Ligand code: HEM
């Protein structure tokens with residue numbers, strides 16, 4: 001670790017000033033460049049994940065219509081799709097991408113506390129992606145054990161990629177964890193110790209809160225996955241039996257004995273459940289800021305929003321076994337985990353109410369980012385409600401491992417965070433690029449994605465009720481599933497192809513606008529938070545020119561009575577504009593106070 | 597905080613006041629960046645070791661074969677009579693001693709006594725290296741003389757060897773990294789690199805070192821005594 005200056009001497013922070021193109025854009029230590037690098041790698045893997053999903057959907061909708069999709073390929077595709085989307089796409093994009101971009105700007109900092117380590121983080125992440133992709137090219141191909149990698153499935157001869165595939169997957173995960181740890185330590189310490197003057201934690205935008213708590217979750221949850229990965233590597237490479245019980249495969253006993261597959265499940269889900277909130281919390285934060293800005297209203301119940309983020313973060317560590325109801329556990333444990341799981345719904349619902357109340361009587365500007373943000377409220381309520389079903393043991397038992405679960409987590413962890421990603425990318429696009437995107441194209445993109453997503457996932461709930469199991473190559477003819485289920489599957493596949501193709505609108509828009517978009521004026525949405533108040537647009541290396549900003553108010557001073565405009569930037573002194581800080585603020589009631 | 601900012605924040609009472617204090621802007625709490633980061637890292641690392649130890653307890657329960665009697669396996673004979681756990685006792689003693697020298701190094705660092713700091717860090721690193729050396733000895737004895745392997749051993753449950761090599765190996769790796777880290781810090785102390793930057797770094801390295809020692813105490817208890 002390099003030398004550490006004191007926090008209050010940060011004006012002397014040693015900035016690395018690039019001298020060449022390569023240092024500026026490749027081996028860059030600027031958090032903004034690193035953010036774009038992180039984001040691009042994540043989006044690239046995401047596109048691969050999306051392509052895989054179209055392929056296995058083809059098999060489900062139109063069985064055996066594509067030659068090269070045999071059962072092995074099918075399992076490999078679903079496995080890689082799941083792992084890529086959860087870890088290498090969403091986690092990396094929210095923490096590495098948005099965390100890197102937003103934290104220093106919103107905290108009024110020049111960069112992350114340790115820019116060099118930050119750079120290492122992104123290159124380590126790239127390495128993990130390369131290792132992951134390499135598994136497509138080794139003998140046996142990538143692992144096909146499902147993204148949850150349950151043993152002994154992973155090690156059985158019948159599972160595709162049971163030798164090299166799983167090894168590369170585990171190594172890649174371990175490398176990814178190293179990358180996230182380096183990044184995460186940086187993000188957390190930057191939030192804690194590199195905020196500018198006057199910026200108390202309770203004045204931070206919710207984006208920073210969401211990413212901050214998610215980072216802490218990542219630092220405490222990924223260790224469990226790391227340990228699970230190391231132990232499974234030992235099982236695969238050294239022939240130990242941590243997770244492998246005595247198994248008889250094809251009549252012959254395997255060379256393992258006495259291990260505990262349940263141990264793996266516990267370790268995996270001790271990571272896995274916080275992981276869903278590692279993705280969800282940054283999304284909560286980002287969407288709060290988008291909603292508040294475009295509704296021209298302060299976020300409703302800021303303090304409660306912060307507490308809800310913290311409470312969700314804490315609770316997410318004691319609910320993991322709700323993924324294991326069918327694995328078998330003592331009824332008291334089932335009771336415990338069902339209770340904690342349902343308790344998590346309380347702060348989550350609180351957040352939803354507050355988003356809706358933020359819109360209430362707002363001066364809503366229906367810009368494209370706002371479309372996505374409002375769309376998120378719909379999809380998230382939807383997915384959250386199905387979560388409540390699954391959280392109850394007795395309801396979960398018949399629904400577990402059916403398409404109902406697929407529908408649940410895609411609504412809540414797939415569609416919802418991705419809508420927020422689009423909202424956020426469109427919202428901050430002018431800041432990152434200095435240009436405006438094409439509004440009409442963005443709205444078209446929204447409607448196709450939003451309605452398309454419903455066309456995909458709504459029928460899946462119904463399939464789940466019918467009892468259609470997940471992770472089956474083909475349903476075939478059964479007594480209990482009506483033949484019409486296949487028609488539903490076909491329609492889902494068609495919708496999925498539509499939605500996948502519709503994403504082209506996004507990429508075309510983003511790339512075209514880089515060059516031909518209208519030049520963005522400064523702070524185009526009239527946002528109060530700090531990231532828009534940099535001297536340059538897009539901000540230069542070091543962000544703040546000669547002097548760090550001073551903050552006098554929270555990030556949500558919108559429509560303050562008596563103010564010159566309908567927003568007051570965080571760095572406006574109260575001698576210039578009135579302050580209405582931190583408390584719930586209702587313009588009608590507080591008018592007297594604001595007249596000062 | 598600027599005066600204006602102070603005025604705007606009329607202090608709240610009770611719980612809200614507590615929260616305001618804790619969330620004050622960073623000028624209120626001087627924690628060097630590296631120190632904050634080391635603490636966070638160590639908590640994260642604690643989760644890793646906890647998972648390892650939980651895994652150990654778990655496989656010890658699930659395995660179908662009897663668990664080897666550890667005090668016999670880890671015994672060393674001096675002049676014929678086997679003394680149980682003697683090597684581990686020495687290793688533990690060495691590591692704990694190194695924590696002492698480390699603490700003294702931190703103290704002298706803040707007093708800006710560079711020579712003493714340098715030598716004390718070197719002593720700490722030396723103790724660390726001794727520890728790793730003894731661990732190598734222990735491992736080679738287990739592997740060479742007793743035939744313990746990660747995938748099996750003559751004494752009972754195969755998981756004994758698996759978990760033992762994995763966890764002590766992981767800990768040994770930590771000690772080895774710590775020795776390298778300490779040597780690096782020691783060299784920089786000697787060269788006067790921290791003269792005007794301050795000697796927090798010694799304390800930060802010390803945090804890591806004490807943590808590694810503390811983890812050893814747990815490993816010691818779980819593997820050798822339990
Ligand atoms: C109201 C809150 C929620 C409750 C009560 C809840 C409950 C559950 C339960 C009980 C399961 C296990 C279903 C089964 O396998 O039988 C599950 C699966 C899942 N949930 Fe949730 N959930 C909630 C919110 C979320 C959120 C916010 C996310 C992500 C952002 C999420 C992501 C997932 C994922 C990814 C799975 C499936 C993992 C797999 O089996 O592959 N859930 N949920």
Ligand SMILES: [Cu+2]
Nearest residue numbers: 273320322323
């Ligand atoms: Cu969960």
